[in-house]
Amino acid sequence: MAAFYTAAAYAVQPDEILSDPAKESRARDLSQGLRCMVCQNQSIDDSEAPLARDLRLLVRERIAAGDSDAQVIDFLVARYGEFVLLKPRLEPHTLLLWLLPPLVLAGGGLALWIHSRRRSRFAAAKDQSLYKLTAEEEARLERLIAAEPSPEKPA
CATH class of the missing domain: 1.10.8.640 (Cytochrome C biogenesis protein)
Structure with a gap:
């Protein structure tokens, strides 16, 4: 040693x-x-x-x-x-040198947090829009339901 x-x-x-x-x-x-x-x-x-x-x-x-x-x-x-x-x-005169690394780190963390929130909101909105029918689709669905014979009950 x-x-x-x-x-x-x-x-x-x-x-x-x-x-x-x-x-x-x-x-x-x-x-x-x-x-x-x-x-x-x-x-x-x-x-x-x-x-x-x-x-x-x-x-x-x-x-x-x-x-x-x-x-x-x-x-x-x-x-x-x-x-x-x-x-x-x-x-x-060296204050920026000392403060820049923590500020960049905090800014990066904030940017990641904002990105994550926006992404989760977009995903939630996209999921909701998948289950929403347009007016045209709803009218077509109504026509199909009306045209379909009622199912018979099994004996």
Whole structure:
């Protein structure tokens, strides 16, 4: 099991690792929440792209310089935009990003519900119309009944 975790040591190179374990741990935590701009849905901690390496080094530089986690994140967002975060912050300009999936899901559910109701109403109306005779059919039925001799009762 330990071999699995060491194999998943991410793309961080030995020359990138900080000598202070606490700072290295902070750098790893931050790196896992930052998006590799080349790989898109991979953290910079997982990516082997040169840009990801540059971002990892930048994170470690900022931590070594004494920046807090929030300052490091703010610096990267100011430089690369909100897209650098794997999980964007909930702010007015990202509100649509956060609300769109639930709204689409609710809209799809509403559309399915409306479709289902319309379909059941149409089926019910169609069933009723199957048993309704037109005026012409009713007149013909009356003529047939009148023309037919009355059945005799069996003895």
